[in-house]
Amino acid sequence: MPRTVGPFVQRGLRPLFRVALCSQLCWPMLAFADTAYDQMVLDARAGHYTPALTALRQVPAAQASTAQISDHLQIASWAGLDAEVVAVYEAQGRNRALPVQALTATARAYRNLKRWDSAAELYRQALVIDPQNPDLQLGLALTQADAGQPDEAVTRAKAMVAAKPADPMRRLALGYALTRANDPHEALFEYDQAFSRAGSSPEVAREYIYALQRARLPEPALRLARLQPGLIERGVQRRLEGDVAAERVRLADMASRSEQERFVIADRALADYDKLLATWTPVAEAHDDVLRWRIDRMGALNARARRAEVIAEYQKLIAEGVSIPTYALRWVASSYLEQREPEIAVDLYRRVLSAPDADPAERFEDSTALYYALLESEKSEEARALAEEMAKAQRPRIELKGLPIGNPNDEWMDAQQLAAQAGTYGADLPSAEARLETLVNQGPGNTGMRLAQADLYQARDWPRRSENLLKEVEATIPRNRDLEIAQARAAMDLQEWRQMDALTDDVVARYPENAHVKRLQRQREVHDMAELRIEAYTGKSYGGGNGDAGAVTGSRDFGIETLLYSPPIDEDWRLFGGAGYATGDFEEGTGHHRWQRLGVERRTRDMTLEAEVSNHSYGSGDKQGARVAVARDIDDHWQYGGSLDYLSANTPLRALNSGVRANGGSGFVRWRANESREWRLAVSPSHFSDGNNRLETLLTGHEGIYSAPRLQVELGLEVGASRNSGSNEVPYFNPKADFSVMPTVSANHVLYRRYETTWSQQFQVGAGTYSQRDYNTAAMGLLSYGQRFIWNDVLEAGAALSWLNRPYDGDRESDVRLLVDLTYRF
CATH class of the missing domain: 1.25.40.10 (Tetratricopeptide repeat domain)
Structure with a gap:
């Protein structure tokens, strides 16, 4: 913030200096022996200059003696008539041998008139006469x-x-x-x-x-x-009071002695400004100071996390035509960024960086702020380019005189970390991981770098690895805010709900105004909500041996299921219940299936367990079913699980329509390398009430081949095989054995994204083969297009339209299907 320059610098010599420089003016006997003139001189020494000056002005220049000229110069100097002093000297005294007192008076007049060279020349002349x-x-x-x-x-x-x-x-x-x-x-x-x-x-x-x-x-x-x-002028004291408040604004942004004192200085500054503005706003002469205080007050509001008030005052000042200085634009930009208006923040930070009076010492911090504003504006490519530019601009060490190798440059390390993290936000996680690992090896004691590495592990779906690293960091900074936020998020991924609550409660109590803390609190609130899931489908089949009636799903099939989960009970438990309906037209008639489900879910570290009972209505009468399922994590990469079903929900509707039910189960093992590579093998045996035993095996996997901030492309593979012991002369599709291979290419393209709101579209194309015992191997084809919308963490909805062409019992069939799903938390 600008400072007021003291009037001593602005106005030249203060009165004390003037008295000191006149200390040699001890008047000698005047040339006139006139008693009246003597009295005029005495009066001049007492401050009555006019009589003596009037008399001296009337002496003709040609007749004036050296003593009279000396008197004139000194009395005019006493009267503050600097221009007259100079005029008399230049007209009458320049070529006279004037005494030291007269030369001094003239030098002072030249100095007051800012004629420095002439003043210095006369001082030197006087020093020749009196060098000491x-x-x-x-x-x-x-x-x-x-x-x-x-x-x-x-x-x-x-x-x-x-x-x-x-x-x-x-x-x-x-x-x-x-x-x-x-x-x-x-x-x-x-x-x-x-x-x-x-x-x-x-x-x-x-x-x-x-x-x-x-x-x-x-x-x-x-x-x-x-x-x-x-002692000082009223305006000077007023500006001093503003300077004190401005100093407190600067101090408010610095680390305080304790968390309880974080806002103490900012509150004092705000109290100062409120008092100053109330006192001086009505005073016209204080207009410029009042504007400065209003501008500086925004810094106190920003430090106090009152961001909306900063923006409101900024907009008022702009409406009044006030030019906002560069240092204050930083506060405004920060407030807009905290208020989730990053586009405005980007423009303001760019103005700050390009301002003629931009402080080079602040450039790195301002560039870092611009980087985050670009990220939140969904301009990740620009943000990454800026981070790389910053990393190249910084030198690893600061060269200092006397130190041959210099000192480590903290800004270089920060810039390298920023560039590495840009890969995380730019969907280039492998590159970001490699760069961060190198940086951590170079500075293993840098806790900020290790926190960034832990965040990357979470982004790569390695929560346990992140947790272990955060535990190591905890030994150095046990109650660091960013550490606890990262630990809470890792706990959430690991289903450590009590740990998540303890960490979230702690940072919310200490930093309720922080944006990252608010985000964590929101995630916890969403976790504690009830959850509604709705899934629906409809489709139509063409071709096949049964005309328009599909071999598996029938024709004009439709199904819907609604499932409601309760909020968490004692952290780990949730109750759920739901109902569903499915129908389809088959060659032997229209099938209907209605069911109701009631169950309990338990989610703890490394394990998710579900148990439910169900009621089914199909054919005639009601039948009861049951299901239990478990999934258990071994580590960040391996998971296994299984389920047992009595009256399995996977029983084909066509079988139920003919009175055939099935019991079964499933077991699976999953290997997940990272966010872009995963394989899963599932084996599902089942026993039908008509005596048929079925064994199905399914291998699925995907591999990311391209990743950008708004587009991800991956290769997929689905390999399936099944075997049935019963005859294929049953009223449902029942091949003796079959085998299918379907490679796919999938793409997810983000159309719009802003904070917790995302709108995306999905494409999938696949081509493979299907082999069925007693029939020839034939081709399969798949096309799919869908869209998905996520809003405010609580709503997710999607729809996908697909076309599948494949043979059943040697007859080629096309199936057009629409799938819709919705998840809502409340």
Whole structure:
């Protein structure tokens, strides 16, 4: 924030200096022996200049003596008539042998008129006459300081101080020269020395206050000013009060001694500004200061996490035509980013970086903020390019004189981390993993780098690996906010609900205003909600041996199931219940199936368990069923599980329509390398009530082949085989044995994404073969297109239209199917 320059610098010599430089003006006997003239001189010394000046002005220039000219110069100087002093000197005194007093008065007049060279020349002339005169040395030093020769002024003033260290005037002169040399802290030392020797002098105290202000120490300056009311001008004290509040704004952004004190300084600054604005807004002369306070107050609001108020004040100032300085634009941009308006933040950060008065020391921090604003604006390619540019611009070490290898550059490490993390957000997780691993090896004690690595492990679906790394970091920074947020998210992935609650409660209590904490709290709230799932399908088959009646699904088939989960009970448990209906037209008639389900789910670390009972209505009467299923994780890569079904829900509707039911089960093992590679093998035996035993095996897998922020493409493979012991002369599709291979290419394209809202489309194409015992091997083809919408963490809905062409018992059949699903949490 800009600082107010003390009037001492703006206006030249203060009165104390003027008195000191006049100390040699001890008037000699005047040339006139006229008693009346003597009295006029005495009156002039007492402050009544007009009579003497009137008399001297009436003396013809040609008749004026050296003494009269000297008197005229000195009395006019006393009267503050600098222009008259210079005019008299240049017209009458330039070629006279004037005394030191007259030369000094003229030099002072030249100096006040900012004619530095002429003033310095006269001071030097006077020093030839009286080389040991300290007041002449003082005047020359001050003139050199004003004339843009601060080094010479400092050298001269230091010599004067060395000769007489206890003289406060010499200390003040050296302080003035150092101020002109742009060394306010060294200057403050000299002013402090003068104050310690002559602090009772109002002029010395006043200059000390100005020196404190220039050294950016407004609080002690204001405290001293308040001890002596009236010592400084009202406007200067007003600006000092604003400087104190501005200093607190800067301090509010720094790390505090404890979490409880994070907002104490910001609250004090806001209280200062509220008082200042209430007092001075109605005063016209304070208009510029009031505008500055309003601008600086936005910094206190930003530090206090009152982002909406920052934006509101910014918009008011813009509407009033106020130009917002660069330092304040940072606060506004930060507030817009926190308020989830990243596009505006991007524009503001770019203005900050391109501003003529941009601070080079702030460039890295501003560029980092722009990077995150670009990410949240869904401009991940631009963000990644910026991160790479920052990484290249920084040097690993800072070269320092006397250190041959320099010091490590923290900004280089931060830039490398940013570039590595850009790969995570840019859907290039393998590259990000390799870069982060290299950086962690280079700086194993860098906790920020290890937290970034843990976040990457979570993005790659390795929650246990992330958890282990976070435990190592915990030994160094046990209650770090970012650490606990990452641990809470890992706990959520691992179904460690109590641990998630403890960590979330802790960071919410300590940092309720933080955006990442708010996000974590929202995820916990969604987890604690009830959940509604709805799935529906409809389709139509063409061709086949039964005309328009599909061999498996029938024709004009339709089905829907609704399932409702309760909120978590005692963290691990959820009750669920639901109902469903399915129908289809087959050659032997229309089939109907109605069912109701009631069950319980338990989710704990490494295991998910479900048990349910069900009621089924098909054919005649009601039948009861049951199911139990378990899935257990071995580690981040392996999972196994299985289920047992009494009156299996997988029984074909065509079999149920003919009164045939089935019991069965399933077992599976899954291997998941990372987010883009997975394989799953499932084996499902079942026993039909007509005596048929079926064994099905299915191998599925996918491999990512292309990944970008908005597009992911993967290869898939589905290999299936089945065997039935019964005759194929049954009223449902029952091949003795079959084998199918279906490679696919799938693509997911994000159409729109903003924070928790995503709209995407999915494409899939597949071509394979199907082999059935007693029939020839034939081709299969698949086309599918769908869209999916996710909103605010609580709503997810999707629809997909597919076309499948394949043979059944040697007859080719096409099936067009629409699938719709919806999940809603409340």
